[in-house]
Amino acid sequence: MEYGQSRSAVKLLRASASLNYTIILFYFVGFVLLMLKPDPNFKLQHIIIIPVITLLLHINLNILPKRLVIDRLLVAIVNFLCALGVLILYSTNKDRGITQLVYYMLGTVFMIICIYAVRNLNNWESLALILIPVSLVFMLSPIIFGKEINGAKNWIYFSGISVQPSEITKICLVIIAAYSMSRYRKLYWMVFLLFSMGILMLQKDLGALLLYFLTCLMMYYASNGSLRIIFASIGIGFATSVFGYFHFAHVKKRIAIWQNPWVDYENTGYQLVQSLVAIASGGLWGVGLGLGKPSAIPIYFTDFIFAVICEQFGIIFGALVLFMYIILILRGGFIAKSANTRFYSLLALGCTIMLSLQTFIIIGGVIKLIPLTGVTMPFVSYGGSSLISCMGLIGILQGVSIHNKDNMRDEANLALQDSMLNGGMQ
Amino acid sequence: MQYFFERDYMPKELYELIALSLRYFFIFILALIAFRCYFWQSKDKRAWKRFKKALPSAGFVGEIYVVYGNDKLKANTRIDLPQEGVIGNSLICDVILPSKNISKRQAYFRLDINEGLYLELLDNSEIMVDDLQLNKKHQKAYVLHGSELRLAEFKLKVFFYRDTGIKPVSYVAHDPRVQLEDNANQATIVEQDFANRYIQEYFSNDFHDNSPNGGES
Numbered sequence: 001m002e003y004g005q006s007r008s009a010v011k012l013l014r015a016s017a018s019l020n021y022t023i024i025l026f027y028f029v030g031f032v033l034l035m036l037k038p039d040p041n042f043k044l045q046h047i048i049i050i051p052v053i054t055l056l057l058h059i060n061l062n063i064l065p066k067r068l069v070i071d072r073l074l075v076a077i078v079n080f081l082c083a084l085g086v087l088i089l090y091s092t093n094k095d096r097g098i099t100q101l102v103y104y105m106l107g108t109v110f111m112i113i114c115i116y117a118v119r120n121l122n123n124w125e126s127l128a129l130i131l132i133p134v135s136l137v138f139m140l141s142p143i144i145f146g147k148e149i150n151g152a153k154n155w156i157y158f159s160g161i162s163v164q165p166s167e168i169t170k171i172c173l174v175i176i177a178a179y180s181m182s183r184y185r186k187l188y189w190m191v192f193l194l195f196s197m198g199i200l201m202l203q204k205d206l207g208a209l210l211l212y213f214l215t216c217l218m219m220y221y222a223s224n225g226s227l228r229i230i231f232a233s234i235g236i237g238f239a240t241s242v243f244g245y246f247h248f249a250h251v252k253k254r255i256a257i258w259q260n261p262w263v264d265y266e267n268t269g270y271q272l273v274q275s276l277v278a279i280a281s282g283g284l285w286g287v288g289l290g291l292g293k294p295s296a297i298p299i300y301f302t303d304f305i306f307a308v309i310c311e312q313f314g315i316i317f318g319a320l321v322l323f324m325y326i327i328l329i330l331r332g333g334f335i336a337k338s339a340n341t342r343f344y345s346l347l348a349l350g351c352t353i354m355l356s357l358q359t360f361i362i363i364g365g366v367i368k369l370i371p372l373t374g375v376t377m378p379f380v381s382y383g384g385s386s387l388i389s390c391m392g393l394i395g396i397l398q399g400v401s402i403h404n405k406d407n408m409r410d411e412a413n414l415a416l417q418d419s420m421l422n423g424g425m426q
Numbered sequence: 427m428q429y430f431f432e433r434d435y436m437p438k439e440l441y442e443l444i445a446l447s448l449r450y451f452f453i454f455i456l457a458l459i460a461f462r463c464y465f466w467q468s469k470d471k472r473a474w475k476r477f478k479k480a481l482p483s484a485g486f487v488g489e490i491y492v493v494y495g496n497d498k499l500k501a502n503t504r505i506d507l508p509q510e511g512v513i514g515n516s517l518i519c520d521v522i523l524p525s526k527n528i529s530k531r532q533a534y535f536r537l538d539i540n541e542g543l544y545l546e547l548l549d550n551s552e553i554m555v556d557d558l559q560l561n562k563k564h565q566k567a568y569v570l571h572g573s574e575l576r577l578a579e580f581k582l583k584v585f586f587y588r589d590t591g592i593k594p595v596s597y598v599a600h601d602p603r604v605q606l607e608d609n610a611n612q613a614t615i616v617e618q619d620f621a622n623r624y625i626q627e628y629f630s631n632d633f634h635d636n637s638p639n640g641g642e643s
Contacts, residue, residue: 015466019462019466022458022459022462026455029448029451030452033444037441037445038436038438073466076459077463080459183534184548285449285450288442288449289445289449289452291442314453317452320453320460323464324459324460327460330467334470338474340509342510342536408477
């Protein structure tokens with residue numbers, strides 16, 4: 001215990017440390033278990049993942065919150081989910097796991113940049129005005145340079161690196177929407193949303209389109225409370241969905257798969273059927289880490305990673321992972337509620353809504369609750385664009401939480417001064 | 427070492443047995459982590475609520491005093507002034523002025539430390555800030571300590587708590603009663619309140635340069 005620390009602060013630090021070391025223990029045991037698995041493709045460099053991930057978790061969970069005074073709970077949840085992604089990917093393909101670990105490190109760096117940006121940036125209007133054209137041009141680039149994959153043309157490739165612009169511009173959308181809604185300048189966000197939705201429709205990236213539309217709708221409701229506009233937007237959204245159903249063949253196909261994947265289980269419904277079979281074969285307790293047949297699901301490492309988690313660790317574990325997401329959303333909502341200005345509140349809310357919708361859309365799709373759309377599971381799915389953008393959203397949330405803490409400290413100091421002026425506490 | 431890992435140093439059955447038994451360990455640890463996170467979140471939420479309740483200002487930066495009101499919002503009423511919000515007649519506004527002559531969302535305001543309360547019109551309705559007339563959308567003004575707002579039939583006075591760093595308008599420093607002469611009854615109440623609750627404390631602590639004696643003559 002350091003001098004000057006209150007008892008509650010020490011208690012909090014102890015609770016935080018025990019949570020952090022439990023998380024580190026979880027992954028240490030997980031990776032050691034995977035090392036024990038006999039593998040003919042084993043390379044010596046694969047073993048390096050154990051010290052690297054342990055060190056990374058230690059830095060992120062114990063050192064980073066001390067240096068940046070960030071929200072410890074949020075850091076713990078996010079790092080747990082990121083490391084879960086690395087563990088699952090490593091259990092299925094060691095090289096992919098190591099690549100994901102590199103993305104995780106890059107994501108951490110990007111999160112720190114976002115924290116500093118939110119903490120120190122004052123001129124948000126200029127930033128929003130710059131971001132609108134820059135992100136629209138960036139989003140347009142796949143139409144010119146991109147290739148069509150799984151019915152959507154939303155990736156750009158340069159010198160061996162592939163980037164999904166719609167993932168990165170998610171952060172821009174939240175900033176633009178939060179700024180313009182907080183200052184009652186509808187034009188900014190409406191123009192940006194309409195253009196970006198048009199571009200996403202041209203790219204046939206309907207998952208991102210749904211995400212953008214619903215995020216703006218919910219943020220607008222939170223900022224304005226106008227039910228008329230909300231109902232009108234839902235009407236427009238419904239009309240657009242009907243239009244999409246009749247004009248995009250792959251949308252029609254996905255709806256048909258969702259209704260009954262077993263009709264054509266060897267072709268179109270194969271992915272979903274394999275996912276459901278994997279979840280069922282895992283049962284309540286799972287088949288064990290590193291066991292099972294995750295490669296039977298075609299895109300198991302991105303869209304269907306939740307099915308792999310359920311297969312290896314079981315449905316109870318899957319439900320607990322969902323619970324972790326719920327706590328993350330609750331925490332985001334709490335940060336948004338505690339914010340002292342409208343802008344920071346909407347900024348935090350936008351990030352939370354974006355992450356929660358993405359989670360709901362993909363997990364709902366994997367368990368056949370809603371039609372499957374091509375979005376990734378935040379923090380867990382394989383992919384640099386997705387992980388880095390999600391870490392960026394968390395960085396923004398952390399930045400707002402630092403502002404909240406500063407504000408609370410100022411208010412407490414004022415209250416203390418007030419009580420001293422009035423002759424002591426009543 | 428590579429040879430060690432490539433070979434079947436561990437029988438497959440033994441690995442399966444270890445992996446199967448460790449399933450329970452993973453679920454137990456995750457359950458522990460998840461519930462600990464949940465209780466942490468609940469605890470923080472409760473602590474935040476307690477903190478907010480304990481604060482005397484509850485996040486407000488000042489008060490709006492209704493000098494002239496109407497049947498629904500009577501004179502002498504005090505309205506808490508948040509750091510940021512909207513003035514209008516809609517129920518979702520932060521400062522609600524219930525009148526048909528006020529638009530749903532008439533003006534947006536936010537506190538700019540050391541500058542004043544930034545006020546921006548959200549439509550073309552008219553607002554008078556002291557002597558300045560605002561009647562076009564996105565027109566802006568700064569409201570100072572003691573500034574007077576006129577919106578439709580309402581006449582309001584804005585007072586900030588200490589330490590917002592906002593300077594008082596000059597005539598307030600000179601004589602707080604000057605704008606309140608036309609209604610003797612109201613003027614007396616406002617004068618007493620103003621003098622007791624704000625001026626003495628305010629000027630004795632923060633605004634030495636603009637104190638009543640040293641201000642505009």
